């Protein structure tokens with residue numbers, strides 16, 4: 001993870017707290033941190049010891065090593081990557097949706113506090129809507145877009161084509177790096193969830209980090 005140049009860091013440090021206020025006005029709990037270390041400490045403090053936690057696939061959580069820290073914590077870990085086969089993996093993914101906590105990133109967040117996620121199999125999208133008692137969203141400031149429309153466009157034009165490169169899938173974006181609005185069975189763009197408000201209030205907790213993280 002690279003340090004940002006000073007102008008970008010300054011801009012993130014000015015915009016981050018404003019986005020936090022916008023998120024709070026929509027009943028999300030939200031915090032902004034300039035550094036990954038501060039953010040990691042906050043995430044760990046939000047999870048009650050002994051409670052269950054699952055997660056959605058996220059480059060941000062890996063890159064920040066937040067997932068690694070969670071796995072070392074005193075929590076009941078629901079880790080789909082420990083599954084012996086596809087059936088067990090599917091079962092663990094379902095269990096994660098009724099966990100006490102679910103941690104994930106976001107594909108985009110508008111400056112006025114709306115969170116947008118685009119999903120292939122839908123587990124992250126589902127968690128945002130219903131299931132886990134607490135959802136913790138960790139996102140770099142590179143995910144913040146001016147408007148909701150910009151956030152939606154970001155999911156399709158930036159997040160998905162880059163994300164596609166991580167998977168063994170047959171989609172146009174995997175070949176070209178650009179979205180072709182496909183209907184491929186392998187498409188990672190099945191469900192888009194636009195979270196306008198947190199219900200109940202405080203269920204969704206957003207940690208914004210003043211860095212460029214994930215896609």
Ligand code: SF4
Nearest residue numbers: 160173179180182189
């Ligand atoms: S080409 Fe298909 S899978 Fe790729 S970003 Fe566009 S809709 Fe999503």
